[in-house]
Amino acid sequence: MHTSEVLDIFRSAGAVLEGHFILTSGLRSPVFLQKARVFMHADKTEALCKALADKIRAEVKGDIDYVVGPAIGGLIPAYETSRHLKVPAIWVEREQGTFRLRRFEIEKGARVVIVEDIVTTGLSIRETIECLRALGAEVVAAACIIDRSAGKTDVGVPLIALAEYEVPAYPADQLPPELAAIPAVKPGSRNI
Ligand SMILES: O=P(O)(O)OC[C@H]1O[C@H](OP(=O)(O)OP(=O)(O)O)[C@H](O)[C@@H]1O
Numbered sequence: 101m102h103t104s105e106v107l108d109i110f111r112s113a114g115a116v117l118e119g120h121f122i123l124t125s126g127l128r129s130p131v132f133l134q135k136a137r138v139f140m141h142a143d144k145t146e147a148l149c150k151a152l153a154d155k156i157r158a159e160v161k162g163d164i165d166y167v168v169g170p171a172i173g174g175l176i177p178a179y180e181t182s183r184h185l186k187v188p189a190i191w192v193e194r195e196q197g198t199f200r201l202r203r204f205e206i207e208k209g210a211r212v213v214i215v216e217d218i219v220t221t222g223l224s225i226r227e228t229i230e231c232l233r234a235l236g237a238e239v240v241a242a243a244c245i246i247d248r249s250a251g252k253t254d255v256g257v258p259l260i261a262l263a264e265y266e267v268p269a270y271p272a273d274q275l276p277p278e279l280a281a282i283p284a285v286k287p288g289s290r291n292i
Pocket residue numbers: 123124125170171172173174216217218219220221222223224225287288289290
């Protein structure tokens with residue numbers, strides 16, 4: 101699936117928002133990809149995740165034991181991608197701010213692929229990797245629907261992105277005047 105098709109799906113769902121957004125990394129952006137508006141549609145989600153599963157299968161050598169989604173955004177794409185890969189999907193969720201595998205056990209040496217919705221700085225994937233490695237799992241790759249860094253982010257394992265779409269993001273003290281003029285909102289769940 102080409103980047104233009106992925107973006108068409110996001111646009112058709114009204115998921116490409118414009119305004120002033122506080123991202124999970126603390127960076128500010130005039131664009132927010134509200135993935136929940138895509139994931140509310142099973143047909144759109146299936147099309148995206150089937151294509152992502154095909155890409156993962158082509159790029160990951162060897163078995164995959166689990167797909168792991170970082171909650172909340174990664175829950176639905178990890179589940180749907182796992183359905184096409186025919187492996188179980190589990191998730192990490194934040195406990196006092198830190199990702200934990202609260203509801204599952206994982207065998208030492210289990211080979212996992214992390215499936216995220218959106219990547220901006222890669223911070224959430226790096227935190228997920230830290231959690232899984234501490235439990236003895238082997239993170240063989242990470243994957244996402246859209247990489248907003250367009251390949252610039254290094255998460256320490258191969259990152260398989262269905263689409264790369266570079267979107268500007270600024271430190272809070274370096275806002276362009278047109279962004280500073282708009283009140284900021286924070287759509288994501290970190291720190292809620
Ligand atoms: O690459 P990063 O800089 O980490 O940004 C991307 C992350 O931000 C969003 O999660 P967020 O913490 O906003 O919460 P959500 O999963 O509930 O949307 C998104 O789901 C990714 O997990």
